[in-house]
Amino acid sequence: MITLYHSPQSRSGSILWLLEELQVPYETKKVDFRHMDGSGKKDPANPHPHGKVPALTDGGDTLFESSAIALYLTDKYRKVKMGPAAGETGRDEYLSWLAYRPGVMEPALLCRRFGIQHVYGAMGWAPADEVEAVLNAHMKGRDYFLGKDFSALDILIGGGIYFMMMAKMMAETPVLKDYTARIIARPAFAKMMGA
């Protein structure tokens, strides 16, 4: 049985959304974590090395980091396909963008929010303005992140764009507004918001 270590209105919501899309049985275990305002504390029941969410266990496997969990789940559970498998068309893009989400998009947007100057050649990411330009160019003319088919990238990156535009951390553009309207219309999104 899959167990998702979850906290409502947090990053673990995207994995809940993914599990709903995959239609696999799972249970959630609500855990506390440290919040921005100083409240909350690490829950000893949570297997994440820093007590963050999401973390997930599946039989003997323990996973942390959203992109890793998404990749693991979409490779293993394929009754509903939520990403191209190894050897399938689009695997290159799928892996690259899964890594891009936490390795480039997230630190770039946080650096801008906290006023940290980008340093070329030192930082493993890119300036936030460039990230926004790349994402807008990529989504132009596409229904979903990989083109025609919805995938876990639409949850991690698309969902991320939706929440960051709402928090004014990203500029709203017609391309991205159209895109996020399409993905949040899915029943699994509503399920996540209620969980």
Add this chain to the structure above:
Amino acid sequence: MITLYHRPRTRSSRFIWLLEELGAPYQIKEVATRTREGGAPDPANPHPHGKVPAISDDGEIVWESPAIALYLTDKYPTAGIGPAVGDPKRGAYVSWLVYYGSALEPALMSKFMNVTVPVGTAGWVELEPTIAAIVKTLSAGPYLLGEKFSAADILYGSTFAMFGSMPIMPKSPVIDAYVKRCLDRPAYARAQAKEAA
């Protein structure tokens, strides 16, 4: 044939090491990247931000270190340095690969830039607890996945080899021994010779 888009002595250097470990046929294409001093993205480089590493493999384009490592070890499973789907170490493997880019890199950079990591907002934590989590895993190790070396150790081993001596890095005999264990591999020596050539 795999092409590695590379700039010497950068984050792409360790992919020569990985390709040597895999025994896969490859070629290196040196590209320019932007640095502190300036410069422009190289149009020959397929990375969307003109960074290294990126690879192309008969039309497949992969970029970001964790993605490239996973793509290559899935493609060349006989080398035995990346647990496949269904292997009991697969979960740990993908977790540590992603953690490299999502947690270790930003934690190092936050420390380097002297920035306090915002708790509950950032997807990473300060450098000290990051290193502590890695040391805890390596103490049980001796590698990230336990007894067997994997491509995840190429990412972490090369990073600690590069940053280990900097004053910002917490000192750890466990990490020192780990770096030595990783760099002692013949494929690392071959990669070093190739880059120097």
